[in-house]
Amino acid sequence: MRRHWLILPVLLFLVVFLIIPYVNMVRMSFLVKPQGVPYINVFTLGNYAKVLSDGFYWAILRNTFWYAILTTAITLVMGYPLAYAIARAPNRRRPLLLMLLIAPLLVGVVVRSYGWLILLGRVGLVNEMLRYFRRGEVALMYNELGMIIGLVHVFMPFMALSIAGALQTISPDVERAARSLGASPWKAFWRVTWPLSLPGVFAGMLLVFVLSVSSYVIPILLGGNNVLVIPMLVVQLLLDAYNWPVGSALAMVFFGLTALLLWVYVKIMNRSLRWSVR
């Protein structure tokens, strides 16, 4: 195959607009930040020392990962039954269900996040109803709860689609075989359907985790000033504090930890999916 040059345009685009900026960020994270200017060309490990020694950064890192894990767990628990219903729907109804699942993706995240205002805001539908029944008022927005609701809402289709894809590859005969061999519906699910759907589950979890851990718009719009996650903090450091080196160092630490987590995750995944290696 002598068609390598076909990827050149994309490669060029990525180098200019993705790889060079990244490399530049890595470089910046090792430079000194004096007063008044973004950085000077003097090497230092101080930025990393500052990030790694500050309990504040660690707390935000922990929170960010926690929110992402929580979002992943909730989308999994809610998305699996949804995916199952779609995968086992009659052939002629399935395309419609898939369309409905994907439809929200056609509307921008910002628009949808503002949509939650109408439902969850102080004078939103939910609180108006609570007031009507004299049940007081619940803070559903501009806090962790609002942000998690938003994240789950936006990333649910990714989870459900991944799982539905895996479930559709499982022949209904395999479940029938399990039943005929004496397994109750519940047992047949846990011993056959669930393990066979794991490739989709793992893919969906990976996707939702990566998307929600790096999410920026939703935490800002629905978390307001009461929630802080790493992507928000990095932007604040870069733009508000004008501290490019420390901002870059934090982004690198965040990247490193995420990569480490994913590496462990893929290890576990491969071990559980040994049977599917061909």
Place this chain on the structure above:
Amino acid sequence: MASIRLHNLTKRFGRVVAVNRLSLEIREGELITLLGPSGCGKTTTLRIIGGFEHPDGGEVFFGDRAVTGLPPEKRNTGIVFQNYALFPHLTVNENVAFGLDVRGISRMEINRQVAAILKKVQLTGLGGRYPHQLSGGQQQRTALARALVFNPTVLLLDEPLANLDAKLREEMRFYIRHLQREFGITTVYVTHDQAEAMVLADRIVVLRDGVLQQVGAPHEIYQRPQGAWVADFIGLSNFVKGMVVGSRDGHLMVQTPAGTFTATGTAASGEVLIVLRPESLHFQGQHPNRLAGVVRERAFLGNLLDYRIECGDNLLLRVQADPSRLYQPGERVEITFSPADAWTVAEAASQT
């Protein structure tokens, strides 16, 4: 081990009647095949017996036990599916052990029984492999072992050989027959392949559009089909239209445009079709039924020669003869056949 009795089974899907008032008794230890074209209701019937479909009417008995309302896991049936439906995430050992495992049998006993059945299906040594590491034939034997290891009451086979290549399929027919005899298990075998049905079955059940057409031993179905549809569906047939004009010595006299023939059948009068199998038509012989014709086409089938003989207007007979004597296209021949090989069926049964 038990007999299976189907009583008046009916199953509809929307407006389509997949199984229509089907009644059938399958004796203990018997192997019957459900044979018919696709959409004839054979797989639906199998699924009803297995408990995967609930009939709209009628009942299923295993021996004296009514199982109509029981879920699949309470029926103790071994099933082999067309695609084998092996569990891809489990090894051969684990696949075969599944039915014993869910029954709460001890690990030691499971290992003993799995090893014994794998030996029986000649898979010893492959227990640690995953299904995708097996050949088609090995997957098929794993599926058989998995379906038999827990001593099921009945064995259900849904076109189990359809995914194998022709040569292996032939071998497996005899192998399945052998295994079924050895276990002495009541077996229902679904197929659309009549050769398979002939080789395997104690009795063949011919289905069409959910309606039972005929039940009988393979030679009965082949030599004495009930109706033109069965005659046409099973094997090759020449049909000669005629009219019963009398009877003599237990045979029927049938008048046709090509002459009057002595035939066999139950129809006493009226319009009939004479069913003539290509291999029961002869160029020589002393059979009382004779008609003259001209060879139009000839094809070599290896063990047979396949002729098309024109016998008068609009009557083209297919004749399969042994290749010891060659007849050339254009040659005049005389075809003879015995009254016993001329089986009449009522014409009323619509032909397809």
